[in-house]
Amino acid sequence: MAAAEFDIPEIKDDIEVPRLREGVMAHAKSFIAGEAVQSFMGYPHELGEDWKERALDKMGDLLGKYRSLKVFLDACVHCGACTDKCHYYLWAPRIPRTCRGRARI
Amino acid sequence: MSTVTMIYAGMFYIATLLLVVGLAYKIFDYSRTPAPLKIPTTPAPTTQKGVVYRMAKEVVLFESLFKSNKWIWVFGYLFHFGLFLVLARHLRYFTEPVWFWVGIVQPFGKYASIMMVAGLAGLLARRFLVDRVRYISTPSDYLMLVLLIAIGLSGMLMTFVAHTDIVALKGFFMGLMYLDVQPVPQDPILLVHLALVALLMVIFPISKLLHAPGVFFSPTRNQVDNPREHRHVAAWAARLDQNN
Numbered sequence: 248m249a250a251a252e253f254d255i256p257e258i259k260d261d262i263e264v265p266r267l268r269e270g271v272m273a274h275a276k277s278f279i280a281g282e283a284v285q286s287f288m289g290y291p292h293e294l295g296e297d298w299k300e301r302a303l304d305k306m307g308d309l310l311g312k313y314r315s316l317k318v319f320l321d322a323c324v325h326c327g328a329c330t331d332k333c334h335y336y337l338w339a340p341r342i343p344r345t346c347r348g349r350a351r352i
Numbered sequence: 353m354s355t356v357t358m359i360y361a362g363m364f365y366i367a368t369l370l371l372v373v374g375l376a377y378k379i380f381d382y383s384r385t386p387a388p389l390k391i392p393t394t395p396a397p398t399t400q401k402g403v404v405y406r407m408a409k410e411v412v413l414f415e416s417l418f419k420s421n422k423w424i425w426v427f428g429y430l431f432h433f434g435l436f437l438v439l440a441r442h443l444r445y446f447t448e449p450v451w452f453w454v455g456i457v458q459p460f461g462k463y464a465s466i467m468m469v470a471g472l473a474g475l476l477a478r479r480f481l482v483d484r485v486r487y488i489s490t491p492s493d494y495l496m497l498v499l500l501i502a503i504g505l506s507g508m509l510m511t512f513v514a515h516t517d518i519v520a521l522k523g524f525f526m527g528l529m530y531l532d533v534q535p536v537p538q539d540p541i542l543l544v545h546l547a548l549v550a551l552l553m554v555i556f557p558i559s560k561l562l563h564a565p566g567v568f569f570s571p572t573r574n575q576v577d578n579p580r581e582h583r584h585v586a587a588w589a590a591r592l593d594q595n596n
Contacts, residue, residue: 267483312588314387315571321378322566325493326428327478327485328421336484 264331265340272339354535357524360546361533367550374557375565382569388586389571396577403576410573427474431500434468437461438507445522446529462511469504472497492559499552506545516542 285292295301310317330336393416397403409415414432418425441461444450476497479489510516517537527534536546555561568574585593 264484267487310385312386312388312586314382314385314569315389315391317385318382318566318569318571322560322563322570324560324563325485325488325490326417326421326424327482327488328417328424330484330488331421340484 262332262337265337268340353533354538356538356543357533357535360524360536360543361528363547363550364528367553371553371556378557378562379565379569382565386586386588387571387575388584388589390575390577390579390584391571392575392577393572394577396575398577400576403574407568407573411567416573423478424475427471427478429471430467431471431475434464434466434471437464438468438504445518445525448522448526465504465508465511469501469508472501472504476501496559496561499548503545503548503552506541506548509541510539510545514539514541 280288280290282292310320392403397406406415414425414429417428437457438461440454440457441464443454444458447454476494478485479493479497480486516539520535520537521542523534524536536543552561
């Protein structure tokens with residue numbers, strides 16, 4: 248099997264913050280587990296109709312259990328100080344897949 | 353009593369009520385939510401005293417922001433320290449006789465407004481000039497900065513350019529505090545300034561301005577790094593433990 252080709256940034260002494268490149272990960276797809284694995288784990292194979300309600304319910308559940316999540320979601324001032332040292336961002340400079348982007352959802 | 357006075361008196365009573373009740377609810381909500389994980393960011397203090405010292409540095413000096421990003425720190429600190437002095441100066445409109453130290457802080461508070469607006473302008477400029485910060489900015493981020501700049505500028509106009517009837521204004525606020533409403537001076541700049549402040553008070557408990565109380569409830573800052581000495585278990589996690 249041929250090794251996959253990766254575009255690995257060179258590591259230097261000073262961090263060079265890349266400019267934002269939207270859609271840099273547009274080609275990436277999720278790695279879906281095989282049928283057998285999903286059945287074994289009791290996963291539903293496909294996104295259900297009620298995914299939104301279930302996600303919101305889970306979010307509410309987590310907000311009641313973790314003070315960290317609740318406080319940080321409320322208190323984040325969107326200053327952007329986290330973005331330039333985020334390893335996800337440095338690797339592929341787009342926001343939606345950084346922690347910051349995930350929190351925004 | 354004029355209509356404007358009635359509107360402004362009602363506005364400030366409602367805004368104060370919403371601010372106090374909203375903040376009290378938020379603080380109650382934070383304190384009752386369990387923090388199941390021991391997650392102080394290292395290097396973390398291992399004693400309660402150390403935590404107080406660390407939190408004090410965080411609140412007074414914005415230590416972690418300084419380590420993280422110098423530009424945001426410079427502008428953020430200019431704004432917050434300016435705001436602190438300006439607010440301290442404003443205490444003179446709510447106290448009779450004016451406290452000794454509030455008298456001393458008057459000239460500093462006056463010129464701190466320049467610092468405050470300069471800091472805000474810097475923070476706003478970042479949101480336009482830094483591409484990744486522009487990307488993550490939401491309308492509310494701009495609204496908050498514009499609102500604070502408008503409050504600062506309208507206040508500066510009254511301090512440095514067109515004075516308002518400050519004695520009557522103090523009468524109005526003292527009247528509000530003692531439930532004996534006095535007429536508000538009907539000066540357009542002042543009315544704009546007051547309306548924007550009331551708006552800020554209302555949105556405080558439902559916006560990112562919650563970072564003010566929030567910093568005290570951040571588990572990454574307020575926890576003691578002693579998981580080996582004392583096992584840390586939240587109630588809901590303890591119940592899971594028992595069921596296993």
